[in-house]
Structure formats: structure tokens, C-alpha cells
Amino acid sequence: xxxxxxxxxxxxxxxxxxYSKRITQQLGIGSILIIANIVIWIMMALLIFGCEPAIxxxxxxxxxxxxxxxxxxxxxxxxxxxxxxxxxxxxxxxxDFGDLALxxxxxxxxxxxxxxxxxxxxxxxxxxxxxNNRLEIYGYTYVNGERQEQFVGVVNVGEFNHYEISLTDSxxxxxxxxxxxxxxxxxxxxxxxxxxxxxxxxxxxxxxPHDVLIDIKSNY
Amino acid sequence: MKKSLIAALILCAAMGxxxxxxxxxxxxxxxxxxxxxxxxxxxxxxxNQWNFGGFYQQxxxxxxxxxxxxxxxxxxxxxxxxxxxxxxxxxxxTRLGLANRHFxxxxxxxxxxxxxxxxxxxxxxxxxxxxxxxxxxKLNVKL
Numbered sequence: 001x002x003x004x005x006x007x008x009x010x011x012x013x014x015x016x017x018x019y020s021k022r023i024t025q026q027l028g029i030g031s032i033l034i035i036a037n038i039v040i041w042i043m044m045a046l047l048i049f050g051c052e053p054a055i056x057x058x059x060x061x062x063x064x065x066x067x068x069x070x071x072x073x074x075x076x077x078x079x080x081x082x083x084x085x086x087x088x089x090x091x092x093x094x095x096d097f098g099d100l101a102l103x104x105x106x107x108x109x110x111x112x113x114x115x116x117x118x119x120x121x122x123x124x125x126x127x128x129x130x131x132n133n134r135l136e137i138y139g140y141t142y143v144n145g146e147r148q149e150q151f152v153g154v155v156n157v158g159e160f161n162h163y164e165i166s167l168t169d170s171x172x173x174x175x176x177x178x179x180x181x182x183x184x185x186x187x188x189x190x191x192x193x194x195x196x197x198x199x200x201x202x203x204x205x206x207x208x209p210h211d212v213l214i215d216i217k218s219n220y
Numbered sequence: 221m222k223k224s225l226i227a228a229l230i231l232c233a234a235m236g237x238x239x240x241x242x243x244x245x246x247x248x249x250x251x252x253x254x255x256x257x258x259x260x261x262x263x264x265x266x267x268n269q270w271n272f273g274g275f276y277q278q279x280x281x282x283x284x285x286x287x288x289x290x291x292x293x294x295x296x297x298x299x300x301x302x303x304x305x306x307x308x309x310x311x312x313x314t315r316l317g318l319a320n321r322h323f324x325x326x327x328x329x330x331x332x333x334x335x336x337x338x339x340x341x342x343x344x345x346x347x348x349x350x351x352x353x354x355x356x357x358k359l360n361v362k363l
Contacts, residue, residue, distance in 0.1 A: 076351040079319035220254035
């Protein structure tokens with residue numbers, strides 16, 4: 001009788017332990033769920049019901065002295081036939097290499113890799129250079145590995161300008177501030193695939209002589 | 221590309237039917253950096269609450285400068301449950317598809333589903349679209 005009682009009590013204690021273990025596990029999962037939910041719902045509420053625009057998509061890109069690539073480094077893909085953005089240069093866009101050949105090297109502003117291509121195969125970008133005491137903007141493309149450049153316009157330092165690259169079946173169409181478009185040939189590659197965006201790059205051959213800052217506001 | 225997308229959709233649907241307990245129809249609205257999009261999805265839910273299906277969504281209001289294209293996004297969607305209890309399911313969501321017919325897009329996200337009744341549930345989805353956070357609300361009907 002006593003043996004039966006102690007066995008029964010042991011079993012009861014074991015059951016209690018299992019139960020408390022289960023409760024602890026459930027509380028653990030429950031806590032994760034509750035915290036995750038609170039975070040998600042707060043962010044949802046802020047994004048959906050906020051009176052102000054939730055996001056101001058302006059980023060400042062900086063190319064440090066002695067470097068070509070700008071920061072932040074981003075990976076983003078294009079999701080429509082047109083890439084539009086506003087960009088503003090400041091006085092850091094003014095430089096003098098003392099050599100005409102180097103001075104006419106094109107620095108890249110922003111653009112895109114064409115369908116599943118790399119930048120030096122098929123791509124279209126706006127490029128810029130400080131030349132003749134003015135800031136010149138160019139259309140800059142690679143078509144099946146061949147580079148092409150075409151003058152688009154001149155912009156002022158310290159103000160936002162509107163840039164647009166449209167993709168047609170046969171051409172890249174560059175527009176600056178809604179002015180007369182500049183057409184540049186596009187390769188006959190695929191049309192459905194990944195189109196990666198390209199961000200500011202200094203050079204050319206020579207890296208940035210000082211820190212270069214560019215503000216870019218993407219339009220979606 | 222189109223053929224392989226259709227084949228993948230059929231394969232997912234077939235897998236879903238084979239293992240599914242439920243067919244779920246979803247109406248959704250999503251606020252992205254470019255504005256509101258609305259759409260729907262048809263998916264199959266397995267016993268383990270995995271969800272496979274197809275979705276379609278487009279701009280709520282066509283912007284004047286974009287009226288030549290509807291700015292749509294369609295493809296495959298999948299939900300993988302991370303934690304669940306009676307009324308709540310917390311899961312990873314992935315959408316893979318085409319934006320404006322030509323542009324491949326992968327959108328990861330986190331979704332919380334609240335079961336309102338046996339047939340209806342409500343979801344909140346946070347994801348990253350166009351490299352900015354987006355928020356979606358969904359109403360799910362289990363058929």
C-alpha cells in the first residue's frame with residue numbers, strides 16, 4: 001500500500017514537472033509572439049496612420065578622399081521602366097587635377113545595370129564632371145561592352161535637379177529637368193530579369209581628391 | 221521566363237493541393253514608399269500552417285505621370301510559421317515576382333495573423349520593398 005502511494009506520488013511529481021516545463025515552453029513562445037506582435041503593430045500603425053510621409057527618401061552619399069566608391073553602399077533593384085531621382089551637388093563637386101585628360105574623366109552619379117547584366121556589359125548612368133568651371137552632366141552607357149558618352153546639360157551647385165532615365169526597346173532616354181531628351185542606343189539583351197541600381201562613383205582613373213558629397217532623392 | 225514562372229506556380233499549387241487543408245483567399249492593401257497598392261492572393265495552407273500561393277497587386281491610384289503603366293506586382297508568395305498559438309500565427313513571408321512585367325523582385329517580410337473566427341483571419345505584414353519598409357493589412361477567408 002505504501003509502495004503504491006509513493007509510486008503514485010512520484011508519478012504526480014513527475015507530471016507536475018512536465019506540466020511546469022510545458023508551461024515554461026509555452027510562456028517562452030508566447031513571449032516571443034507578444035513582443036514580435038507589439039513591435040509589428042506599432043510599426044504598422046506608424047507607417048499607415050502617420051500624418052507625415054513616413055519616409056523621406058533622400059540619402060547623402062559621400063565618397064571619401066582617395067576612394068572611388070561612395071557610402072552608404074546599397075543594393076537595390078529597379079521596378080519600373082523609368083529611373084527618376086533628384087540630386088544636389090555642393091562645393092565638394094569642384095576639383096582641379098591640373099590635367100585636361102584627367103579633368104574630363106566622367107564621375108558617375110546614378111543609373112542602372114540593364115537586364116541581368118554587369119555594369120561594364122550593359123548599363124546606363126548619368127555622369128558628371130567639373131570642367132570649364134561648370135558642372136557638366138552626361139549620359140554614360142555601356143552597350144554590349146562598348147562605352148558611349150553624350151552631353152546632356154549643365155547644373156548649378158547647391159540646388160536639386162531632376163534626372164530621368166527611361167528604357168525603351170531600343171534606347172536609353174536621358175532627361176535633365178524635363179528638357180529635350182537625349183537618346184542613346186540600348187543593347188538587344190533580355191528584357192525580364194534583375195535591373196540593379198548603380199550609385200555614385202568617383203572616377204575615372206583618379207580617386208576623389210577630397211570628400212565629395214551628393215544628396216540623392218529617389219522617386220518611386 | 222514566363223513559362224517557368226507559370227510552371228513554378230502550377231507546381232506550388234499542386235504541392236499545396238496535395239498537402240493542403242485549406243484554400244485561402246486574401247484581400248490586401250499595402251503602403252509602400254511609392255504609395256498604396258491593393259490586391260489579392262489565392263493560396264493553399266498545409267497542416268503545419270505553411271502557405272503557398274500566387275498574388276497580384278497594383279497602385280491604388282494611378283499617378284498621372286505613370287498612367288501608361290499600372291505599376292503592378294505579381295508572383296508567388298510563401299509563409300513559413302515561426303511560432304503559433306490558438307489565435308495567433310507569427311511567420312516569415314516571402315514574395316517573389318515581377319514588377320511591371322519585366323523586373324524581378326524579392327520581398328522578405330514578417331507576418332502576424334490573428335484568427336477572428338474559423339473562417340476569417342486578419343494579418344499584418346511588415347516587409348522591405350524598394351529598400352524601404354512597407355506595411356500591409358490583409359483579410360483572409362478560408363474556403
